Amino acid sequence: MSLGRTAADTRLVFGRYLRQTLRSKVAVVFGAVQPLLYLVLFGPLLSRLVDVRGFGAGNAWQVFVPGVLIQLGLFGAGFVGFGLIGDLRSGVVERMRVTPVSRTALLLGRVLRDTAVVAFQAVMLVAVGLALGLRAPAGGIAVGLLFVVSLSVAVASLSYVLAMATRSEDAFAPLLSAVTLPLMLLSGILLPMSLAPGWLDVVSRCTPFRYVVDATRAAFLGDYATAAVAEGALVAAVLLVVSVWLGARRFRAENA
Amino acid sequence: MIEARGLARTFTGKHGTVEAVRGVDLSVAPGEIVGFLGPNGAGKTTTLRMLTTLLAPTAGTATVAGHDLRADPGEVRRRIGYVAQGGGTDPSIPAGEELDLQARLYGVDGRAERIAKLCARLELEGLQERPCAALSGGQRRRLDIALGLVHRPPLLFLDEPTTGLDPQSRGNLWEHIRSMRAEDGTTVFLTTHYLDEADALCDRLLIIDQGRIVAAGTPAELKRRVAGDVVTLELADPAGAAPAREALSRHPSVREAVVAAGVVRLTVEDGERQLMGLVRALDSAGVELASLNLARPTLDDVFLTVTGRSLRDAA
Structure with a gap:
């Protein structure tokens, strides 16, 4: 299958799912409500903690907004597998698979739509953050958004792999929260892991999102040339490549 | 294809x-x-x-x-x-x-x-x-x-x-x-x-x-693979049952002939084509018919024959 064909098919699949999303604008807005609530109802508590040792440099929003952004990437993209299960049940997946469409495009078109939605919500989130008192360099915010985008590509791909493997909401939902909740807690999304006792810090360093969160925080402080950003970029890149490869392999498998 | x-x-x-x-x-x-x-x-x-x-x-x-x-x-x-x-x-x-x-x-x-x-x-x-x-x-x-x-x-x-x-x-x-x-x-x-x-x-x-x-x-x-078609003949006069049965049994397509209460039931091969011959045989035996019915085997009978089960039960 040629690259051109895959690209053209990806655009078709992306268009279909984007139209489906635009048809339910309400869902896009409500998808961003949960992280917004964290921002509005939880964020202000943190401004009291800025002076605690280990909280990190900068103003509380510079620590908190990056965390909520990564949380958005994790949960916004994590749940996309439900849509695939719906399509498996309605027969849409099979109907498309019997056409000559590129199998990889069936994954990429979906993932790009999911990423576009998360990117839109992330921009909304940053705008609200700025209104609440976030101060960060524009370049840092751009780098942070880049992290969110690459993370959503990876997480959405993995969500589809999990959905393909389970094929039912009843199995997918508990498995999803069993995976995402510890990953979220260990990534230091809500409070920086620099506050953690030694053992928790060690466990946290074994999970990928920790590095992405730290890198995004560093970027929001304007510290681009740091080990944190480099590590985060490396982890995000590896995660992206491995996840998309796993997803593509699963979608190309003949009896998926 | x-x-x-x-x-x-x-x-x-x-x-x-x-x-x-x-x-x-x-x-x-x-x-x-x-x-x-x-x-x-x-x-x-x-x-x-x-x-x-x-x-x-x-x-x-x-x-x-x-x-x-x-x-x-x-x-x-x-x-x-x-x-x-x-x-x-x-x-x-x-x-x-x-x-x-x-x-x-x-x-x-x-x-x-x-x-x-x-x-x-x-x-x-x-x-x-x-x-x-x-x-x-x-x-x-x-x-x-x-x-x-x-x-x-x-x-x-x-x-x-x-x-x-x-x-x-x-x-x-x-x-x-x-x-x-x-x-x-x-x-x-x-x-x-x-x-x-x-x-x-x-x-x-x-x-x-x-x-x-x-x-x-x-x-x-x-x-056609199934045993055959069933032809049911109702006679105008029940007394004609015995000669009717005898005349029909001699017909080469008839495999089985059963008489009950003025009705003759025949199992016939390729019934559609044989019907005229059966009626003629009755005619020459001097038996008068009241009604005539041909039932062809259904696909369910076919399924029953080839699998030993009825499709309706199997489904």
Whole structure:
């Protein structure tokens, strides 16, 4: 299958799912409500903690907004597998698979739509953050958004792999929260892991999102040339490549 | 159009290995409407999913629409249409959008005209703006078929096309399937567990049971394989029963003749053709008839003969 064909098919699949999303604008807005609530109802508590040792440099929003952004990437993209299960049940997946469409495009078109939605919500989130008192360099915010985008590509791909493997909401939902909740807690999304006792810090360093969160925080402080950003970029890149490869392999498998 | 040899599929699950299809040989000629008849779980859908590239066979080979199933699935996909049992539309998406996407996925030239023509033919005009969930069962089924036909495939697979439809929609759908063949020469391979559908629609039937094809032929041929037709003769005068029976027993086509209360029941080979001869035999014996009835064996009798079970019980 040629690259051109895959690209053209990806655009078709992306268009279909984007139209489906635009048809339910309400869902896009409500998808961003949960992280917004964290921002509005939880964020202000943190401004009291800025002076605690280990909280990190900068103003509380510079620590908190990056965390909520990564949380958005994790949960916004994590749940996309439900849509695939719906399509498996309605027969849409099979109907498309019997056409000559590129199998990889069936994954990429979906993932790009999911990423576009998360990117839109992330921009909304940053705008609200700025209104609440976030101060960060524009370049840092751009780098942070880049992290969110690459993370959503990876997480959405993995969500589809999990959905393909389970094929039912009843199995997918508990498995999803069993995976995402510890990953979220260990990534230091809500409070920086620099506050953690030694053992928790060690466990946290074994999970990928920790590095992405730290890198995004560093970027929001304007510290681009740091080990944190480099590590985060490396982890995000590896995660992206491995996840998309796993997803593509699963979608190309003949009896998926 | 289809040549399959030894096609088999085994599923390995928690509860051990299931041989869903155990070596199916089948041939379908261009322009035929072939029915795949069998109870639920006989292996119909599994066979269909193998022939449509959705499921890799564990053994066997097949050429579908001129291309090898394993070596060239892409070329097979270009030339076949497939309508799954449950359809394949998103309830929230307008029918027209589904048709347009399908045409793009197949790279159909002149999409708009093709879709307009299909909608006209399948009585879907004016429904294109409607979300698929707002269509009636019959309309949705016709939309599924339109989706399967959008790229003018020479071969169309239909999995249980009329399950869940009311009798009127079923008859209507049969008409559409026949007209597809008549107008475009489309070869149709369909599965069904309805005997009347197999009988009314199909040129040829393959009966599958427990993963194997147990009988094949035209509906008439298959029925002829069963013991024979039943002819029931009611006599004007019950006293004529004995001479009637004697006259009829001598007729070469009669296998068995039973008399009860002025009614003679005959088991006859090829009853339709022999009926005149039977009446003449009675006439020359001087027996007067009150009524005459010929009952042909049904496909259920055929299924009973080849599997030892009734299709209704098996389903």
